[in-house]
């Protein structure tokens with residue numbers, strides 16, 4: 001039994017996530033995502049998947065990265081055929 005650090009719920013099926021050496025306790029993945037998932041630098045959505053990193057900035061997809069980065073043209077696996 002542990003208390004979620006996001007919503008404070010005392011839940012018997014809580015779980016721990018270790019991120020950058022710090023242990024976080026959550027009652028749900030929704031709370032874990034809220035606390036730990038980085039936000040896209042372009043559209044601001046939470047990145048649940050891998051994301052795209054360009055010069056240390058994180059984007060949710062190659063499309064968002066392309067909108068911001070004019071000099072580089074990153075591609076991802078689902079949207080990398082044409083530009």
Ligand SMILES: [Zn+2]
Pocket residue numbers: 004005006007008009026027028031
């Ligand atoms: Zn919670």
Ligand SMILES: [Zn+2]
Pocket residue numbers: 040041042043044045059060061064
């Ligand atoms: Zn985005």
